[in-house]
Amino acid sequence: MSLSFAVGDLTVHRVIENEGPLFDPLTFFPTLDKTVLEESRSWMQPRFLDPATGQLVLCIQSYIVRTRHHTILIDSCVGNHKERTNYPFWNQMTSDRYERNLAAHGLGFGDIDFVMCTHLHVDHVGWNTKLENGRWVPTFPKAKYVFADRELAFWTEREKTDPGKQPWITDSVLPIVSAKRHEVVRSDHELSDVVRLIPTPGHTIDHYSVRIGKPGADAIIGGDMIHSPLQARYPELPMRADYDRTQGGVSRRTLFEQICDTSTLFCSGHFPSPSTGRFTRWGDGFRFECTQA
Secondary structure: OOOEEEEOOEEEEEEEEEEEEEEOHHHHOOOOOHHHHHHHHHHHOOOOEOOOOOOEEEEEEEEEEEOOOOEEEEOOOOOOOOOOOOOHHHOOOOOOHHHHHHHOOOOOHHHOOEEEOOOOOHHHHHHHEEEEOOEEEEOOOOOEEEEEHHHHHHHHHHHHHOOOOOHHHHHHOHHHHHOOOEEEEOOOOEEEOOEEEEEOOOOOOOOEEEEEEEOOEEEEEOOOOOOOOHHHHOOOOOOOOOOOHHHHHHHHHHHHHHHOOOOOEEEOOOOOOOOEEEEEEEOOEEEEEEOOO
8 A cells, every 4th residue: 555646747646644543333323223223334444444443443543745846745743742631542742753754754844844734633733733842833844834724713712702612722733833833724725726626514513624636636535524434324323522513424425416426536634544545326325445645
């Protein structure tokens, strides 16, 4: 399995922080019927559902897109030295795996021009900052960090009204704002003729996905608009942390209808390796067919 692949003239790298069984599916998807889960085991196991633990297998990763002019990192995972007591498996990590996997693609922190955060959840902003002399400073020294306007406003206000309850905002987002390293855009922003944002709200208030390439040779990097192929088979299936469950289902069904049975590659934020593929129809839903990119 390759961690690098081409999309037209672009090169895409996957940088994995960790991968493995993490959450009970009936907890992760609170409306999931047990019968539906049992019926799905035949195609979910062992890649997407771990037979030993019964937990969903998820990947925590970044995508890096290299264009002629820019090197763009999309979603910055969990990060090191972060206080994440609600998630013991992510609490106070000190691994060098992320940096080593970045280096395996010939890249260092200083090579990134843009950091795009599809949304501002704990496992998508962590490497935005690093701990340096007791302070949180931008990890990527020359990068502009791209935040959707309503997303940043929502989380900033939530931290003001309920301080300390969103530690990932205080240690991984607000230091970027204080350092004036952020760029606030609409969730349909176009960075260039080969990189533009697509609004895919629902999981959060202003979640965006990233479309790269040109028609006939393009891909969509989907962030958390979908967490498991179960949500392709059943697009209206919500995840427990969704801001607007109904809107999340609309975003999935709308996008999958558009790219189903086309050449557009979909790069999922959390599917286990290989996490890229295409959608075909499957009854009233869709089937995610992995590609060996």
